[in-house]
Structures are given as C-alpha cells and as structure tokens.
Amino acid sequence: MSEQEHIDHIVPPSTYITIIITLLCLTALTVAAAYVDLGIFNIVVALAIATLKATLVVLFFMHAKYSPKRTKLVIMAGIFWLLILLFMTLSDYASRVDYRGIRYPMSQNTHFIASPRA
Amino acid sequence: MHRTGALYGQFETLEQQKETASLGMWIFLVTEVMFFGGIMLAYTINRHTYFHAFAMGSKTLSLGLGGTNTAVLIASSFTMAMGVWSAQTGKKKLLPMFLSLTILLGFIFFGIKYVEYAQKFHHHLVPGRNFDITYCIDNPNKCEDIDAKDLAQERHEIEEAMAADPDLNAHAQLYYSAYFGMTGLHALHMVIGAGLLFWLLAGSLQGRFTPEWNTPVDIVGLYWHFVDIVWIYLFPLLYLIDRHK
Amino acid sequence: MSAVTKTNTGPALQLPEKTYLNSTYGIRSWLLTTDHKRIALLYLISVTFFFFIGGFFAMMIRLHLLTPSGYLLSADTYNRMFTMHGVTMIFFFLIPSIPAILGNFLIPLMIGAKDLAFPKINLLSWYIYIIGGSFTLYSMITGGLDTGWTFYTPLSTVYSNSAVAPAVVGVFITGFSSILTGLNFLVTVHTMRAPGMTWFRLPLFVWAHYATSVVMILGTPVIAITLGLAAMERVFGLGFFNPAMGGDPILFQHLFWFYSHPAVYIMILPAMGVISELIPTFARKKLFGYHFVAAASLAIAVIGFLVWTHHMFLTGQSTYSAVAFSFLTFLVAIPSAIKTFNWTATLFGGSISFDTPMLYAFGFLGLFLVGGLTGLFLGCLGIDMHVHDTYFVVAHFHYIMVGGAVMGYLGGLHFWWPKITGRMYPEWIARIAALVLFVGFNLTFFPQFVLGYLGMPRRYHVYPPEFQVYNVMSTAGASILAIGYLLPMVYLTWAAFYGKVAGNNPWPATGLEWTTQSPPLTENFEVTPVVTWEAYDFHNRPELGLDVPGHTGSPTVAPAHGDD
Secondary structure, eight states: OOOOOOOOOOOOHHHHHHHHHHHHHHHHHHHHHHTSOOTTHHHHHHHHHHHHHHHHIIIIISOGGGSOHHHHHHHHHHHHHHHHHHHHHHHHHHHOBOTTSOBSSOOSOTTTSOOOOO | OOEETTEETTOSOHHHHHHHHHHHHHHHHHHHHHHHHHHHHHHHHHHHHTHHHHHHHHHTSOHHHHHHHHHHHHHHHHHHHHHHHHHHTTOTTHHHHHHHHHHHHHHHHHHHHHHHHHHHHHTTOSTTSSOOTTHHHHOGGGOTTSOHHHHHHHHHHHHHHHHHOTTHHHHHHHHHHHHHHHHHHHHHHHHHHHHHHHHHHHHHHTTOOOSSOOHHHHHHHHHHHHHHHHHHHHIIIIIOSSTTO | OOOOOOSTTSSOOOOOSSOTTTSSOSHHHHHTOOOHHHHHHHHHHHHHHHHHHHHHHHHHHHHHTTSTTOSSSOHHHHHHHHHHHHHIIIIIIITTIIIIIIIHHHHHHHHTOSSOSOHHHHHHHHHHHHHHHHHHHHHHHTTOOOSTTTTOTTIIIIIOOSSHHHHHHHHHHHHHHHHHHHHHHHHHHHHOOOTTOOGGGSOHHHHHHHHHHHHHHHHHHHHHHHHHHHHHHHHHOOOTTOGGGTOOHHHHHHHHHHHHHHHHHHHHHHHHHHHHHHHHHHHTSOOTTHHHHHHHHHHHHHHGGGOGGGGGTTSSOOHHHHHHHHHHHHHHHHHHHHHHHHHHHHHTTOOOOOOHHHHHHHHHHHHHHHHHHHHHHHHSHHHHHHHTTBHHHHHHHHHHIIIIIIHHHHHHHHHHHHHHHSEEOOHHHHHHHHHHHHHHHHHHHHHHHHHHHHTOBTTOSOOOGGGHHHHHHHHHHHHHHHHHHHHHHHHHHHHHHHSEEOOSOSSOOOSGGGGSOSSOBTTBOSSOOOOOSOTTOOTTOGGGOOOOTTOOOOOOOOOOOOOO
C-alpha cells in the first residue's frame, strides 16, 4: 500500500500568535494603503497584501508547510487553474477591437450600444 | 462497511484513513477555489468596465463594519487552529472552548453582516428591487442612519460619478450584484461551516477526539480557514475601491 | 482468424454462493448501500432512464425534420426538443455514464481495494444526481426549456418564457454529483492501491478516470457558479449577463465554455480508458506505449482547459486571440492522436478476435478518428467561419459523443457484464446489434456533415427543400440506430438473469478485477492482493492459461516498491 511518512507535525501556539498578529497588522496596512493615491497600483498593492495574508493562513493555519508534497501540488494546481480562468478570459477582453477600431469596453454608455460586431 | 473503533471498513490502517480524509478535503477546497473564481472573474470584468460605478458602490460600504468583520474572521481562524492544537495535544477541556469561541466569532460576523445587509435593503441598494443609488441623497429623512456631513460627501461623490458615467444607476447595480453575490455565497459557506463546528463541539464534549484520531477537527479546520481566505480577498475587492478620493 | 481461448469450455460453471448481489436483501439494502458495486447499478438504472428520455427528444427532432417546412412541431416546441435533448444527453447521460457506472464498479477492483475512499459520499453523489434529475424532469413536465443546452444569455435569463429556472437548478445540483465522484476517484487512486500496485502498473482505465476526475474537479465548479449567477439573474434580477444593466453575454459564454469544453473530455476520456482495456485483451497483446497513453490522458485533461474560446470564434474576438486559441485547439488533438496510434499499433502483430466488445472498439477507432479530425477542421478559423452553427458541428460532436463515447460505453458494458452479473450475454445477437448500431449511426450522421458543409444551420425548425434528401437519410439512420440501442437493452437485461454462467475470467483478460469471482464479493477480495505483474502482461501470467504466441514462461516480475 502506498503511504507517506506522515508525522503529525504539531505547530506550537506561539507560531499561531505570531501569525494572527501579522495578519491583523497586514489588514491595517491594506486599509491605510487604500487611502494613498497610487493610481493603477492601488489594486496591485491590495491584491499583493491579500495574497500574502492568504499565504500565511495556508502555510501555517492550514499546516501546508508541514504537509506532504502531494498537498502542495494540489494547492498549486488550484491556484494555477484559477489563474488560467482569469487571465485567458481577460486576454480575450483585452484584445477585442470593434469595426470602428475602438477597444472594448467602448464607453460607459454600453446599454445603448450593442456589443462589438465581428 | 463496518467500523472497528475509529477505523472505517474500507481502510487498512488509521494512517491511510487520515491521509485520505486530508487529501479529500484539500481537493474539495480546490473546487471551492474554482467556484469562487467564477464570480471573481465576473467581478473583475465588470469592475474594469464600470470603474466609476464600482468605486461609488464601494464608498457606500462601511469600512468600520467591514474591517471589524475581517478582524473577527482572522481571530476565528486563530481559535480554530488552537482548537486543532488542543485536539492534537489531548487537551480535552480546551478543545470545546476553542470551538465555542470560533462559533461565537462566526456569529458576530453574521450579526455585522445582517446589519450591513439590512442597511442596503433600507437604502434601496438591492439590484432588481427598486434599486436607486440616489435614494438617500434625494430622501435624507428616510436615511437617518447617515449623518448630514456624510450625506453631503456622498452627494458630491455621486454627482462626480454621474458626470463620468451617465448610466451610473444601471451600472451600480452590477457592483451590488457582485457585492451580494460574493458576500452571500461567502456567508452561505460560513453557515455550513458553523453547522460543522456545532457537530464538532458536540463530539468534543463527548470526548471523541484524541491525539490518535482527531481528523474531523483537522479537516473542518481546513474548511474554516479557506472561508477566511475568501473573505481576506473580498474585503479589499469590495470595501477598498478608490477610497483615497 | 486465431482460436479464441476461453476458460469455460469444461462442465457448466456455477455462480458463486456469496456475491455482492445476494449478501443482503431488501430495497433498503440497495437504497442505503455504500457498496460501490451496488451504487454502480443504481446509476446504471437511472442513467439508462435518462438515456431513453434524451432519445425520445432525438426522435422528435428527427421526425420533425423529415419535411422542409416542419409539419410536426411549432418553432417554439422544436426549440424545446433540441434543448431538452442536449441537456438530458450531456448532463444526465454522457457525463455520468462510464465514470459513475463502470468507474464506480471497477476502480476499487482494478486497484485491489475493498471500496472507494469515501463510500458514503459515493451514495450521496447518486442521490444528488437523482435530485438534480428530478428538477430537470420537472422543468420538462412544465413545458421544457427552449434556450439551447448552452443557456446563452440574455435569452435564458431575461427573455425566455420557458421553464429555465428548474432546469438550471437541476443541472447545478447534478454538477455536485460529478464533483463528488471525481473527488472520490482521485483520492482512491492516490491512497487505496493494493501493495505492489504502483502507478505504472495501473490499468489505463484507471489513468483515464484519474484524468477525467482532474477535469471534473477543476471545471465543474465553474459551470456551477455560472448557472448559479444565471439563476440569480433570472429570479432576483442580478445583472452580470444582461446588457440592459450593462452586463455582458460574452462573459456568460466565457464562463460557460470554460467548463463545457473540458466537459467533452470528461465524456471521452473514460471511453478511451475502456478502449485501452479492450484492445490489448482482444489482440492478446500488451498495449503499445503504455507510458505515452497514460501521459496523453493527463495532457488531454490539462490542455483541454486552454481551448474553450474556440466555441466563441464568431463573437467578435480579435485575430490575435482567435489565432492563439486555434493553435491550442490543434495542440490538444496531439495526445488524442498519440493514443489512436498506440491502439492501432497494439493491433499489429496481435492475435485478434472479433468478440462484441472488440467490434465496439473497432467502431470507436474509426468513428473517433472522423470526429476528431473534423474537430480540427472546426478549429481552423477559415473553415469555422463558414460551418459554425451548422450541421457540420452537430455531426462532428455526434461522431465523438455517439461514435466515440457511446461505443466505448457499450463496449465496456459488454466486456464487464460477465463480471458485474456473473453471466455472459448472447454473443451472436450482440454482434448483430453492434453492426446495426454502426450502420445506423453512420447513416444518421454522415449526411449531416454534407448538410453542414452545404450550409444548413443547426437549431432551425425549417430548411430549404434541396436539403430534404439528406435529412430523410439521417432520420432513416436514426431509426436503425434506435434498434441498435434497444437490442442491447433487451438482451443484456435477459442475460443478467438467464445468460450462461461466465466464471472468473471468460475472455481471459489480465486485470486484477478478473482474478476475483464473478459477481464479486461485497468486499471484493477475500485477501488483499499483492501485485507482482505489469499491466496487460500476457506473457507472465501462466495462471490465465493463455495461448500466447512467443510465450517463453519467463519468471514473474519482482514487486516494485510502492510509491506515490
């Protein structure tokens, strides 16, 4: 039978306390960053901080750091597939151009104007 | 298939059973990632197309309530992780305590969510249902929970947004579709999580979870942390759009 | 033709005393079972039921299309017919068929386990299927759905006045059945293999279902959220897909096809897995290029997620996007081609017999080839411009789905019927039925390639009179095809009770499932087997009593160290 050497690594409460404090600080940071005008980078910073928080939860609260390689593969696959969904769809939207040469979206008044024709 | 003690009949060893349950839950969480991913995509496309409407919608949300909810969920993840630790180290008295704390924090989250949702219904900000983003600024007497200074700021913001997007009212419905869709789906998952936690609490009071076998605590923990992660993304995406203006 | 070696040429065999079928009695022992074999039979009954319903709608379509001006149905009713045909066949027949019936039954047997990893979740997945099916049946009874199985918005969410909501809810619910099955299979293959059953000794049927499960896990949640949002839009007025609110129908199409394209791989990969079992058995030869076929299954699963926009070539895509997806579409054909080459290469130098399962395998090879190649034509932008939304597309996917997946399903049912029931089906009627099916199928769908090329659009209830001859051929073929389906329904059911007792391994074949009694015990194996042989190894299995050319009696392979 195939099984892995799986020793239940018990994470000490001190680690959890460090993580929760870090997460709360990062939450405060993301709120503060929202009040600074970074233009296009506001969303980038917000997502980066959120991803950092999520990574900490996955690695430490969910014990992914101490899990077998297979678990890490499953996590990576999930993230990768989400990125396929998001980026390949966005690539279609980003590249659409209608017969007038106008890039999608055409304007804010899209409910009066039909979608771009082929 | 019958059970001998904690071991189910289809397994050879307790180790195999634990490994199986854990892998099963991780794979299930991947399906949840793709499930939320779909609505994230809808959000992304619409936020890009109708940025002004989304920014306006975001500003009508209470940062205080949203921020508090974020802290509440992070704390509940902590108490959940401590619950798993209690089970792993055989601290039979601490486990029910941490599970109860997690449930309590979950209910605080629900309470705050209820307040937020009630506000939206009251202010005519529910898509498809007499939606009107100008309702409060046009009828200040109907929206007494917003004070005059905030109302004046909101009027200014709405006028600015309408200048950029004449169809603001139609497009803001898309923001609120995302808001209710994403937070509603998240809340539904939390309700399921709370149910699972009650089940665990009952089991822990009967002393069922030991250092040799605490798999249900472990895998419900994984689910609960995932629900926390979803909120970690929802908070900036819904509450923090364009706040610096 | 070489002699077929069968082990049951001696005195009449007896059915084993204790089997999974008679271990417990009563309706509750079936409806509350956690035995993967009984659950497979529950699925067999319900999936067959939905197949007949889908077949009924197909019959209505073909009868209506006998005349150019549509004498049988109104335009509205015709729309409902093709929609319900599609929804039923795809979600309630093709997607569950092989995985939920053959996969459920065989995977634990093939890997040497007592059951799947999560037997109760297996039963739950059947109940979820039934509940989802009930919602969709309710939709049919209350007037049906007229949006096409693709549920394009805003027709489905705003303008259609047919029973959209219950159908959408039904499909949504059934998606979870698929997800739970996939989850069960993935975890089972990872953690429940018997000692010595390493990854590269697994039958390719198991690899195929592993790849299918990857697709189920990663794709089905997306259709779930898409249909959920569509239902929200229809019922509560949310606006993502509604242009009147600024929403975008193209977004719906992206989300829909992100699942629905990989869904076609959910439908074909298990059938390919069946073929990978049939061909070595009936050519008495090890499968050519085992590792390539296993890798190709995974490649199809992965690359299959990258091509969905080829369903949207005519929606105003930019040239860059279209070229990229066209290229990826060509890429995904390569692993399928590798498999087809390998199956054919397995036949070369083999000792081929023409039992019914092999007839279905041959049918699969030819028809899947045509279907797959015409898929490449459709992936080619210039051609798709002309044949998109015509009968060319309809013919293409029916060649793959019916000529491929259903042939694989029937071949598998026949091959494993002796294991499932302990009794053999009647060989000559079965061979005739297979031929009838093949002829009927080609007569139904080949004229549709011509029709599409000549320009007849799909989903139209009327057509120009010059197309009538092809439509009549197609309907004639459909009636022959129907007979080809009815015959197995009848004789397989008969054989389950009155067929000749088959014994453990009537073919004989090399899989682990054939080493145990037919029908198997509830716990599958009396003792957990220890595997010491490679897959499809006809040479090193003297206990099978095979008359294999070139058999040298070489020693059995030493057990490999189990790993993940």
